[in-house]
Amino acid sequence: MAYIQVLIAGFGGQGVLFAGKVLAHKGLEEEKQISWLPSYGPEMRGGTANCSVIISDTPVGSPIVSEPDILIVMNLPSFDKYENAVKAGGCAFVDSTLIERKAERTDISVHYIPATKMARDLGIPTLANMIMIGKVIRETGVVAMDGLRDALSKTVSAKHQDLLEANLKAIEAGYEYKD
């Protein structure tokens, strides 16, 4: 019985909460039990933001993820803060454009993705978060790639549906990235 706890953290404005929503919506499409919990308050822009996502076959207890199976970090303060929280045997996904150091833990698997640079090179500079999600899907299978478009279209607000293709492109780029 899978009970996968995901923690995504970075600067406000990097799309950390949105990345969590994509996983949550996809999980719901797959008829899993879901919770999505954002940090909230003044850190919305510029400060640190994080969100807890639980994707499970059994009912979700506490929605607060303090020991993630999967950690996604998009800035150094978040990596410093949460590296030690990851469950032994879990994995961490690190945006290596913005985080220069390597992990100290040896009991977790760590993937380094230059997501911010890749996003810039692809001409979609705001979608590093989706590149990270693509890689997470590839490595963990927490949700399937199949049917992602539907989940994504539910996550993207009505007025931003024109960004659907760009989001998909970013996810695919992350999915194909070999580290």
Next chain:
Amino acid sequence: MAKVLMKGNEAIAEAAIRSGCRHYFGYPITPQTEIAAYMAKRMPKIGGTFLQAESEISAINMVYGVSSAGCRVMTSSSSPGVSLKQEGISYLAGCDLPALIVNVQRGGPGLGGIQPSQSDYFQATKGGGHGDYRLIVLAPASVQEMADLTAKAFDLADKYRMPAMLLADGTIGQMMEPVELPEDMRTTVYEKPWAVTGTENKREHNIVNSLYLVPEQLEKKNIERYEKYKTVEKNEVMYEEYMTDDADVCVVAFGIAARVSKNAITAARAKGIKAGLIRPITLWPFPKDVIARTAEHVKGFVSVELSMGQMIEDIRLAEGCKKPVTLCSRVGGMIPSPEEVLKAIEDMEGGAF
């Protein structure tokens, strides 16, 4: 019916609309602004009222006006704002008017913080405003319950002609979970012959009023109201029991604290400790009987709260001081971890309290 992902706060708003509420008054405060934002978008499209009032005090008095007219109405706020509403809540109670007040709690006292809290338990369940009165207080622990208990609150408020409060917290308000919303969440339609809808020159005038200058009359009113409260206590208690049958240690927790406690109970059971949970869904009326029954077979209770220990007083009253009751709590916007709750369960099991 398809499940959709919704924030707890949005689920309250949509459920209110589907429960026939067409009037919302509020004032901005974190962490419940999604409710007002949702209403601001939806109400104009369905012929309802969304009005951002000049203050919490005005908002609750606008609620008082709409309720006097016999229509379903609500306001929402967070702790400091709910303090401001207390005057109006006392008047609603004193006039026997139904209404829904949502409190998505944050840390206090004073301006406090904006992170989740349950430290308005006393205020919600013991009065809050002046005078002898009660509120029906419902405590959701999931996004689905944010919706379901909103509908329930409107129903109970109309049924008993008294204000009801949904006592949530920042976590449940902000989190998203799958939720299923029936198209129409109204249960019963209640006649309101007391409403001030205009006499149409066909009946004596109706008066909505809480002033009784003759003490005998005011005493009678209060006694009658408390008879009604007895009926509510008899009929409307709601709670969830989780693994209590064989429990040696019983956790009592509501809202987000109950969610965390379930993780701890799973962990305790894995260690061979028979732990269970009573989750009050109505905080008033408080589920006294089940706690009294459970006291017969457990070693003790652990009250898990996001406060310095408020509900614990009601647990002690309910179990009649027969068994030890300990407090496991974090405050100021902090939430106890499952490990902290597990430790409290283990301490109770081992007699180390």
Next chain:
Amino acid sequence: MAVVFSKPKALTDAPLHYCPGCTHGIIHRLVAEAIDDLGILGRTVGVAPVGCAVMAYDYFSCDMVEAAHGRAPAVATGLKRAMPDRIIFTYQGDGDLASIGMAETVHAATRNENITVIFVNNAIYGMTGGQMAPTSLPGQVTQTSPYGRDVKTVGYPIKVCELLSALDAPYYIERVAVNNVKHVMAAKKAIKRAFENQVEGRGFSLIEVVSSCPTNWGMTPQKALDWVESDMIPYYPLGVYRDKSKEAE
């Protein structure tokens, strides 16, 4: 025999509790006459204040709501939003409207809420026994300004009509008095107009009625009416402060 004078239908038979010489009775009657004249009794809902007029809910024969102190405009807002086709009026004193309820007053006005506000200004808190009001005159002796209102420490009276007419929104604002027959006739016209405005859906109308309080002023009724003329009206000039029907022309 033709009836030439009778009680307005909009008043009940309950005897008024007001002090001898108090002008609330006159103002109640003017409000009731306006409701009768416009034939709106069956669809009118009144909001009573806290203060001397708290029991107005027993005197007006329309449906009535008793509001918390100062909150009548908010309560009226709720009533009007729930029942746009009903005629909603508030009846408030100076402490209620201009002190504890100032926020509610200003914001109902600036929303141009389609309600009628009857504001009775007698420059004192009557019900509680004669304390200084936001509209007590400079130097006026009250229970809580025993040496006279000292503007250096407690500030100046609030001129509600002048203050509200600084807002863009309100439709109609007029100050009247009821200290002599001529003024009463003008007041009657103003109050009726304030209700008509609402019937026509024009928006917020407020009529300030400069009134007297012989009991708490410590004067005979006649002396009190004279004091209205000699001291109150010079400070609170009568007249129309806002009339959007004129602006539209």
